[in-house]
Amino acid sequence: CPSYIVDPVCVDEMAPLARYSGHPLIKRKALSHALNIGAVVNKRVEELNKNIKHTRFVVAHLGGGISVAAVKGGRIIDVNNAAADGPFSPERSGTLPMLQFVDLCFSNDYAKADVKKIVMGNGGLKAYLGTADVTQIEEKISSNDSSAKEVFNAMCYQIAKEIGAVSAVLKGNVDGIILTGGMARSKRLTDTIAAYVEFIAPVKLVPGEHEMKALAEGAIRALRGQEQVK
Numbered sequence: 001c002p003s004y005i006v007d008p009v010c011v012d013e014m015a016p017l018a019r020y021s022g023h024p025l026i027k028r029k030a031l032s033h034a035l036n037i038g039a040v041v042n043k044r045v046e047e048l049n050k051n052i053k054h055t056r057f058v059v060a061h062l063g064g065g066i067s068v069a070a071v072k073g074g075r076i077i078d079v080n081n082a083a084a085d086g087p088f089s090p091e092r093s094g095t096l097p098m099l100q101f102v103d104l105c106f107s108n109d110y111a112k113a114d115v116k117k118i119v120m121g122n123g124g125l126k127a128y129l130g131t132a133d134v135t136q137i138e139e140k141i142s143s144n145d146s147s148a149k150e151v152f153n154a155m156c157y158q159i160a161k162e163i164g165a166v167s168a169v170l171k172g173n174v175d176g177i178i179l180t181g182g183m184a185r186s187k188r189l190t191d192t193i194a195a196y197v198e199f200i201a202p203v204k205l206v207p208g209e210h211e212m213k214a215l216a217e218g219a220i221r222a223l224r225g226q227e228q229v230k
Contacts, residue, residue, distance in 0.1 A: 006218030093123030
């Protein structure tokens with residue numbers, strides 16, 4: 001019985017220009033929620049009755065980590081590293097001001113393991129508000145917690161800004177913006193993001209994570225010969 005792995009987190013389809021970081025000692029890596037991103041694109045292509053090779057989407061997977069991808073012809077040609085850059089998320093710091101971060105690293109106040117936790121695990125909403133639970137934060141906002149509201153809106157702002165950036169990668173020719181992942185269940189969050197970016201393209205919500213179904217569908221495409229097995 002053949003066994004397949006479909007769109008692993010480290011799948012790399014990035015265009016050559018997307019690999020440049022700004023210094024030759026560091027190369028940008030593809031690290032995203034590739035499986036779910038691919039799944040929601042395939043679903044949207046079917047709904048629009050289009051040939052996937054001729055489509056361009058921006059997909060924002062919104063979970064404990066955040067991936068915002070430019071997807072051209074079904075390929076993720078550019079995406080932030082969900083572990084280390086892009087918007088801050090419930091528990092990750094995203095892109096940080098580098099010179100201040102260098103000072104923090106060499107301050108002797110933090111061990112290497114502590115710094116890594118600041119980047120991934122104890123960053124983002126958790127660092128600012130003490131919790132990574134979006135539902136709890138929305139409850140605070142409903143109780144007129146102005147700090148919770150501002151931090152929440154700042155995360156939405158950064159997500160929208162990243163969507164705008166990858167839309168530029170597609171030269172503004174975008175068939176649709178898809179918001180997916182667990183946080184896409186939050187109407188407050190998706191409405192806030194959509195208000196920033198709906199001028200670019202229609203915004204489609206596909207809340208939740210669809211990994212198991214996506215694995216099965218990917219294997220079926222392989223068995224049918226619809227996709228090349230690598």
